[in-house]
Amino acid sequence: MKKFILISTVAFIYAVSCFSQNKGDFEPLFNGKNLTNWTLEKSGGFEVVDGELITRSFGSGNDIFTNRRYGNFILHLEFMLSKVGNSGIFIRCNPSAPDAGFEVQLLAPWTPWRDDLHCTGSIYGHVAITNRPDETTGIWYKMEIKCDRNIVTVSINDKVTTMANTDTVKSMDGKPYYGVIGIQGNHADEQGQFAKFRNIYIRDLDAEFDYVLNGFCDKNDQLRNLAVVASVNLGAKMIPPLADLMSGDNPMAKNGAKQALFDIVAKSSDPIAPAKEKKEIRSVLNKTIKTSSSEITVNYLKWLSGLIID
Amino acid sequence: MRTGRRIDRRKFISNTALGILGIPLMSHTFRNVAPSDKVRVAHIGLGGQGNAHLDWFNALSDVEVVALCDIDKVRLGMTQKRLLSITQNARVETYTDFRKILDRKDIDVITCATPDHWHALIAIMAFQSGKDVYGEKPLSYTIEEGRAMLKNLNRNNSIFQLGTQIHAGDNYHRVTEIIQSDKLGKIHTVRLWRTGGSPGLGFPQNETPPDTLDWNMWLGPAPYEEYTPVRCHSTYRYFLDYSGGVFADFWCHIADIMYMSIHPHGLTSIESRGDRPHDGIADAPLWIDVDFKFKDLDVYWTTEPPPIPGADKMEIGAHFEGADGSLTCDYNTCVIRIAGEVINDIPEVPKTIVRSPGHQRNFIDSVKSRQQPESNLLYAREMTIPMHLAMISYRLKRKLNWDSMKEQFIGDDAANYLLSRAYRAPWTLPE
Structure with missing residues (x-):
């Protein structure tokens, strides 16, 4: 129980410090x-x-x-x-x-x-x-x-x-x-x-980073898809945690994360998308390529970055 | 003198197909062909379709199946056994690496029934080694690959036939005659469909590939991914890394009749809508609808049959709408509607198009005559392009404008980026 509380507390602090935005x-x-x-x-x-x-x-x-x-x-x-x-x-x-x-x-x-x-x-x-x-x-x-x-x-x-x-x-x-x-x-x-x-x-709730991220592990197909759609709306800041999910070992979360990463980059690659958004996604993508631990994920992100090459 | 020897071998087969007056004889009229005059064929990729290739070519009297190749030793062994049960005296070598087949100077033809992401590279390498290719559809994985195939075909004077077997059937020939007769007036709209989409395939954990299967070679030029059985063999086409699902699989079969009869030109825009399956790791379309604008022609692809009488009972079909009537067909049927009348043929339209002697027969005849076959590469590539473009629009979720002369999207760098895919080392796409 103690351990659970400790983990929850750490997770909470992590959530607040990293993910918190417009919470509540x-x-x-x-x-x-x-x-x-x-x-x-x-x-x-x-x-x-x-x-x-x-x-x-x-x-x-x-x-x-x-x-x-x-x-x-x-x-x-x-x-x-x-x-x-x-x-x-x-x-x-x-x-x-x-x-x-x-x-x-x-x-x-x-x-x-x-x-x-x-x-x-x-x-x-x-x-x-x-x-x-x-x-x-x-x-x-x-x-x-x-x-x-x-x-x-x-x-x-x-x-x-x-x-x-x-x-x-x-x-x-x-x-x-x-x-x-x-x-x-x-x-x-x-x-x-x-x-x-x-x-x-x-x-x-679909505009809240940690809530959306949790959706990638949901057992319900449609709710997982809702998380993919929501993360596309959230954009650049979702890229690092999605890369982590893609490198993990939950096949459901991996699959959704791979799709969401594609959709985020693809959306910003639209000729009518704001240049600022494209720049931000490019920058987060490049940082994530440097920090991601999985070779498969790194290669995927490198391929995706080709969609928004300068 | 690789090149010299290759030409000699080609000349040799070619000459055996000539009569004393230099007129090509239909070689299938020969009952007994000396072993040395036979076209020597190797089959690469031995799933269901590869085994069909084996049966088709092995049944031709002037063909000898001399080599089999698959990265899966189980499939390889089973196919060899099956061949020996049909042709007891078959002298066939087995390989797990197709390059060993390309190194053999005594082989004239390869057939390729691998997953889609290997089609172009194997064909190009075969052309470069002086072999002709009977290759399964879809033609290639990207537009760039198709272009490279054509260049290498021309450079090496190779023969290529795309495995669109329906093309050879009588129905497509008859539909073409009717459409070209102008009885339906000018065709302004074509509706194509094929029901069904990618299954999700569940969420299996990755596994160590069996010792009998060379997973790295299976992946070849595609991005590295861990092995799980559903990614491989019969369900690979539900993954965008290797194929494009039911749409990519069947487009060329049914778009074939549109290209055969009216051959649309001047594609200007492509707009796809669709969704992927949500109940598994597969990501090819669960459904996809596409609007294509050609010069003076609208083409619609749908996953559901269009609202046309009888279409709901057809899992695949093409519907031509002309100024004076319409025609709905599939591989074997044809329904014509003119002035309120529903008929299956217009007898007064003469039979003007020479029927195919059979799709594989036509290919082997072409190997001998050095004339390109009915489903040749130039034709097949043009027919395949809209499918690739629709898949790009599906993935990017937006309408795309196309310059068909430059073969480039207009004003969309990301879409143009997806016209090609860099190969995984050590593989490279030859220029």
């Missing part, structure tokens, strides 16, 4: 003024009033989606429902097929169809809540949705309502681990009803 940073996803970062499915479904995002639509089909896609993240927001409010947060979703992802339900207690599988905080139709939250309408609630690879955790006012290993939920088989985040337009059958949102923040 939440970025605003909603600026309180307009719909920057978002795309409306149809105009009129959502409006911004006094720093709040309001959906008053009647009927269905007026959802709003982030422009960017997210895989692993922690989403913070506040919501308020009117008496007949009915909305939800779409996760890892595809705007043209919202059912491709899943929905964390937001539902006022007006309808009889709100069992534990369909009430606020549930993963609608897939995972029931284990800890039912307060459902009083007309007041603000804090919500956190954490998507940590195959583990999804929903909390309301700091209490976990739902926790699911999505890989073990049969009805969620084949759901992607990556997609846009959406907010469902209010779809109560009564005029004047609404759902409101404010203080929407996101911490993108």
Whole structure:
């Protein structure tokens, strides 16, 4: 146990000293003024009033989606429902097929169809809540949705309502681990009803160095691929640890690292890529060639460097 | 006097194929050919396809199989045994290093069915040693290799046939006649497909290669990598270090009918989309779709069949869309749609193209006549280029513009870098 703690501590210090960057940073996803970062499915479904995002639509089909896609993240927001409010947060979703992802339900207690599988905080139709939250309408609630690879955790006012290993939920088989985040337009059958949102923040775990690196050893094929995609977005600083993974003896991690290294260099070799990025990658690549212990990796990196020769 | 002897040997075989009036006789009309007049063949690379080569050439009465080569002694022994069971009096030597075969002056022809990354080098070294080559597809691993092959072929007056056996079939000849008859009008779009992609092959640990297998020689000019059985032999083509998966494997079989019939020119852009398998160490495409723009012609490659009636039941196919009709074909079938009618042939189109005597027969005849065969290197290289370019676009994940005169990508140094690959020492690509 002591040894484990020691190793963990060393690993932690290493992680903090080498990998730490913007750790724990939440970025605003909603600026309180307009719909920057978002795309409306149809105009009129959502409006911004006094720093709040309001959906008053009647009927269905007026959802709003982030422009960017997210895989692993922690989403913070506040919501308020009117008496007949009915909305939800779409996760890892595809705007043209919202059912491709899943929905964390937001539902006022007006309808009889709100069992534990369909009430606020549930993963609608897939995972029931284990800890039912307060459902009083007309007041603000804090919500956190954490998507940590195959583990999804929903909390309301700091209490976990739902926790699911999505890989073990049969009805969620084949759901992607990556997609846009959406907010469902209010779809109560009564005029004047609404759902409101404010203080929407996101911490993108796929932008965090150590989190992404851990993904290369995941047993799930798609989650490993998500790590490859994320490391391409992270760019140059991923090259040294990826070279280490490629030189190691985990065939899964080696394979993903080899692909990620190619994709990072290939992306920077695009004629439209910024010259600065190319220069930085070239420099990190050359340093890594000098320090890498595996001949196979060194030869691979040398070959890759030919893609961005000066 | 290596060169002199080589020419003598070539002249010798060539003369035996001439009648008294100097007219080449179709040598397959001979039933009994004196052993000394036979074309002496060596087979390099003895997997499934190499064994098919052996069967095809061994069945020709004017051919004698005299040598076999594989870096795997187990395969080598099995193939020798198999040959002796078919031809009891076969006098065949076995080798694990193909260079020993190239050193033999009494051998006229080699066939090559090694993994793709060896194709060009073995062919070029064979040309340089005065031998003709029947080589498996794809032609080469890179564009630069194909260019070097052509140079060396011309310099040594060698004969080369690419192993696109379907080329010799009657169907491709008939489709060519129909397309060239202009009954479909000007062809503006061609859709090619082959279903299936690379399996992932799992995540095996590396192993020590068996004593019977020369792994270093198997890798040859490719980058060094530790051995694991799935990298080698029948699944090697799912690794980009050695091949390009199902697409690279089948492109030339089905693109062949497009080149045979309309021979597109002026390729200007290539845009690939695709993905690799995620459930294993293989990295060749799980699927790949490519848009090619030629002069006055759009060509699309897809892994799934295109939305054309009947295509969903064809694992490989070519679909030609013309101003007045369309034609869908594969190796053996042909469906023509003109003015709402669905037919399999247009009888009034005359049979104008001479049929092949058989793909290997055609090659051996060419070795004797010194005329290039039907799937010759010039043709095969041109046909193979779009496949290589599509693989580069797939890897770089971007659209590429191509100058077909200079054989260079326009404004993309990285893409041009991938037109070649430096060989691992001690191997070098001859100029």
